[in-house]
Amino acid sequence: MANLLWLQGGACSGNTMSFLNAEEPSACDLVTDFGINILWHPSLGVELGNNLQQLLKDCVSGKIKLDIFVFEGTVVNAPDGTGTWNRFAGRPMKEWVKELSAAADFVVAIGDCATWGGIPAMAPNPSDSQGLQFLKKTKGGSLGKDFKGKSGLPVINIPGCPAHPDWVTQILVAVATGRAGDLTLDEYQRPKTFFQSFTQTGCTRNMHFAYKVSMTQFGQRNGCLFYDLGCRGPMTHSPCNRILWNRQSSKTRAGMPCMGCTEPEFPFHDLAPGTVFKTQTVMGVPKELPTGVDKNSYIKYTGAAKAAAPKWAEEDMFVV
């Protein structure tokens, strides 16, 4: 049996909504099949008021063993570092976060806000928000760069806006069943099993990417979204085309560009007008190239690809 506590800071509840839609395994499976005891969750917990406060105190003191502490949303520090803009159970949430993280075997940050600040931490960051162990790409965050849970692991970051439900439940199962040692984390503490490949890995538009056949309107069935519509699939680490959304599709399969929501810089360019859904170029060359590709190579291969593109690549091949 592994005790799990889930709290929300500066959040829209999007990751909770995502979590409750998990299928492989589902939130119910966590309880019935994988021995997770959900001590409390904002949408599932029954304790209120003094009872909830006592539960949290017992987790901090060790009276109740806290195996997994899950946090969703940013850690709010405003105003003036007090955190009182986000009070919870009688005190600033940031104080609960600090004490519960110190008491837990594993700390898991779910979604961009909890991992690195996400949209709330965009300049000018009025709520003075941080992620648990990062602020954007800078390590440190609310808990500090040297923080480790009692298990010896730093915060396990599962980013996304929101995170895919099955990324969440599969990592929770791994931790709860004693397989945390199998997890390897990348430089941003994301589990490599999900975040080593790119959004582009498995995208059905890869052949259009290869022949530089572009699409210019959302939802078209032919063409790649990289060249005009700002798709970040070739430089975003996510399994969105390997573990499909709703078991059906992905953003790029449906004809919408990947916005890079699993990367610490998201939202890129702080959503300045003209930077969203539009490839930023200089002299016709994208300012941001696929990971690992340099400008000269890009110019050579796209020139050759365009010249070699077969006629069918420009045609609508989807007849059903």
Ligand code: SF4
């Ligand atoms: S649509 Fe995006 S993810 Fe798909 S092939 Fe093009 S650039 Fe890559």
Ligand code: SF4
């Ligand atoms: S396709 Fe891109 S923007 Fe959409 S969920 Fe995946 S990583 Fe995030």
